[in-house]
Amino acid sequence: MKFKIYRYDPEKDAAPRMQDYEVTLDVHDRMLLDAIIRVKAQDDTLSFRRSCREGVCGSDAMNINGKNGLACVTNLKELQEPVVLRPLPGLPVIRDLIVDMSQFFKQYHSIKPYLVNDTPPPEKERLQSPADREELDGLYECILCACCSTACPSFWWNPDKFVGPAGLLQAYRFIADSRDHAASERLDNLEDPYRLFRCHTIMNCVDVCPKGLNPTRAIGKIREMMVKRAV
């Protein structure tokens, strides 16, 4: 199988280049990550992140034939050759397919991604009704792989100011949580032309999310809550 892979070591190379590879696959190689590991066996200078190899850790997010996705859950049969692999767009490249996610996580931290509840903790746990729990479906599954935020032009242009689809999906995950008591403060924090309203609803995030989540809908719900509390 043929590959064209982005190679760049900022400490040594003047500019990035695309390198061609050809590997023979084993019958058991199903996913793109299996093939990349074969490439790595051929050329151990190739760098990429991977860990769980089953779409849970979010480490091996990359740009696959022009679309962000997780290598470990991308079926080789669905890929056109040569498979063009690039790092996630918009973030600084550390080496080859590895990007610096600092800005992404900075935005994630800015939405306070933890439960805020000052009432004394009950002996066992804070209970939720099944209906309240259902509110979190489609939100809690996010693995922070950054496929969505790095597919978002608004995040490319203003990564320091726009929270990005991943961060906003997580923000709504806590706003929607019946156990969280800081929904109003969370809305205050997002009521900002850059932090929330750089989203122009182009839905690249929905298109690429490897977990099938819908950040656009979450962003819409946040807007709706802002309108509801103000009009």
Add this chain to the structure above:
Amino acid sequence: MTRPLRQTIGAHYGWKDWLVQRVTAVVMILYTLGMLGVALYNGGFDYALWQALFANGAFRIATLLFGLAVLWHAWIGMRDIWMDYIKPTALRLALEVATFVVLVAYAAWLAQILWGTRQT
């Protein structure tokens, strides 16, 4: 580009503009559908129909509302574009002010067209 010493947030606006863009879009759609309706009913526009339409005060007001909806919608859209792409604050502010001034001038021009006396 120099990095700001400290990133501050909390401009506390945004949702109103977002809502206004939706509402002005509805106004534009209604006016457009109305115009299409008039065209279909009369089998197109001719000079006599056009003159009769604009002789009607209510139609002029509807047209002004449509024009203001376009301009308000465009203001938010243009400012969004400047905010997306123009990083230096002074340049962004200058472009926003210029956009605003031009759009207000357009509004005045529209009023002049609708209610002004024709000079021949």
